Amino acid sequence: MEKLRIIGGKRLSGTISISGAKNAALPALAACILTDREVKLANVPSVWDIHTMLKLLFHVGAERTIFQGNGVSIKISGIESSDAPYELVKTMRASILVLGPMLARNGHARVSLPGGCAIGERPVNLHIDGLRRLGAKIEIEHGYIEASGDRLKGAEFTFERRTVTGTENLMMAATLADGVTRLVNCAMEPEVVDLATLLISMGAKITGAGSNVIEIEGVTGLNGAVHEIIPDRIEAGTYIMAGVLAGDRIKIDRCNPSHLMALLEKLEENGIEVESGENFVVVSQKDEIRAKDLRTSTYPGFPTDMQAQYMTLMTQAEGESIITETIFERRFMHVGELLRMGADIAIDGHSAIVKGKTPLKGAQVMATDLRASASLVLAGLIAEGETVIDRIYHLHRGYERIDEKLRGLGASVERVK
Ligand code: EPZ
Numbered sequence: 001m002e003k004l005r006i007i008g009g010k011r012l013s014g015t016i017s018i019s020g021a022k023n024a025a026l027p028a029l030a031a032c033i034l035t036d037r038e039v040k041l042a043n044v045p046s047v048w049d050i051h052t053m054l055k056l057l058f059h060v061g062a063e064r065t066i067f068q069g070n071g072v073s074i075k076i077s078g079i080e081s082s083d084a085p086y087e088l089v090k091t092m093r094a095s096i097l098v099l100g101p102m103l104a105r106n107g108h109a110r111v112s113l114p115g116g117c118a119i120g121e122r123p124v125n126l127h128i129d130g131l132r133r134l135g136a137k138i139e140i141e142h143g144y145i146e147a148s149g150d151r152l153k154g155a156e157f158t159f160e161r162r163t164v165t166g167t168e169n170l171m172m173a174a175t176l177a178d179g180v181t182r183l184v185n186c187a188m189e190p191e192v193v194d195l196a197t198l199l200i201s202m203g204a205k206i207t208g209a210g211s212n213v214i215e216i217e218g219v220t221g222l223n224g225a226v227h228e229i230i231p232d233r234i235e236a237g238t239y240i241m242a243g244v245l246a247g248d249r250i251k252i253d254r255c256n257p258s259h260l261m262a263l264l265e266k267l268e269e270n271g272i273e274v275e276s277g278e279n280f281v282v283v284s285q286k287d288e289i290r291a292k293d294l295r296t297s298t299y300p301g302f303p304t305d306m307q308a309q310y311m312t313l314m315t316q317a318e319g320e321s322i323i324t325e326t327i328f329e330r331r332f333m334h335v336g337e338l339l340r341m342g343a344d345i346a347i348d349g350h351s352a353i354v355k356g357k358t359p360l361k362g363a364q365v366m367a368t369d370l371r372a373s374a375s376l377v378l379a380g381l382i383a384e385g386e387t388v389i390d391r392i393y394h395l396h397r398g399y400e401r402i403d404e405k406l407r408g409l410g411a412s413v414e415r416v417k
Helices: 022-034 048-060 093-106 125-133 164-174 190-201 233-246 257-269 304-314 333-340 370-382 402-407
Strands: 003-007 012-017 038-042 064-068 071-075 108-112 137-141 144-148 156-158 180-184 205-207 213-217 225-228 247-253 280-283 319-324 344-348 351-356 364-366 386-390 412-416
Touching: 003 370, 012 233, 012 402, 022 038, 022 048, 022 071, 022 093, 022 164, 022 190, 048 064, 048 071, 048 093, 093 108, 093 125, 093 144, 093 164, 125 137, 125 156, 125 164, 164 180, 164 190, 164 213, 190 205, 190 225, 233 247, 233 257, 233 280, 233 304, 233 370, 257 280, 304 319, 304 333, 304 351, 304 370, 333 344, 333 364, 333 370, 364 370, 370 386, 370 402, 370 412, 402 412
Parallel strands: 012 247, 038 225, 156 180, 364 386
Antiparallel strands: 003 386, 003 412, 038 071, 064 071, 108 144, 137 144, 180 213, 205 213, 247 280, 319 351, 344 351
């Protein structure tokens, strides 16, 4: 199993370029199922989840999935299989995103239930309830979602809680439905907006993306399109934290600071000045970091995907902070590993109480999920001595060339077998 070895204490400086957003590219790839024309996507990150989604599209019938540089060209002239098999879905839950487009294009879809993961049960009941409201007949049998329905019918549907991929699935399904669909209590993440931008360029009629009410007027067919994926705000946020913890002066380039407002405001509360321009952020290490409580929430609140990274920061802050995770039920898997490095953290239900400032010592630790892995990399960068992180396949699912990018800033990071 591949590991990452980090020697802590190096000062980081220089410029780092942010890749395209994994969580925008995944629904954009699924949207290619909605048309028989060619869709060209630029700024697609070369990370494992993307390659898994490409495999799935190939299985469905994509005749061309060319990956040049960081661009992908997809053409699905006909649906060869409406199955999303367990072997593919179990490695990447976001495969559920093919359900809506497949149903809309093909009138039938069979998608393995994604199952839970380290951070929570991750049910997809809201995806299913919404598609049923659009007229789909859906059965759950032997771990699969069997969905069928001639042309879906526009309807009104209110999400009982905000769901990013749920909003994306229903928005895609509604683009080819007969009539108008009105989705209420939608997720407002930038990735939802980016998907709507792509769908509109394919000829879909969508208003309200980015607000919590989205209206889609169904059309009879969609064209191809050329679209550039937005920068990855969580990758950018992760490297901003690296800069605060160990940076002499780091420029995070090709990012979109307007997608990071909750993080930048929280860092200001921590006493950290971050200089930002149109598509970059400059950040430097601070000795005095103020401990501040945090509650994760849906966009535009503080993202749950930055909670683990913030916890590492709070181990270096003066004082006590309470970090409350409101989105997922088990997103503190990184706590045990940080404790092994010398952190002082106590879990109380959905909150973690962090006491800082605690010097961290390098140790052998284990990654459990994508963002927990990132928090361990950050800890390794500032820990005294060597940290070896096991199961780093979690990292490669969502961080493009993270070891290379960190070495480019002067960090001592290498992959070891
Ligand atoms: C997306 O996951 C992201 N993944 C996640 O990023 C991110 O953490 C999450 O949104 C934030 O909300 C992609 O976009 C591919 P949700 P998603 O549906 O859509 C519950 C990463 O690190 N829920 O917004 O699966 C659910 O259990 C990943 O890149 C239901 O109860 O998350 C959770 O508690 C991790 N029923 C909450 O809603 C449903 O039908 C928010 O989940 C759907 C969701």
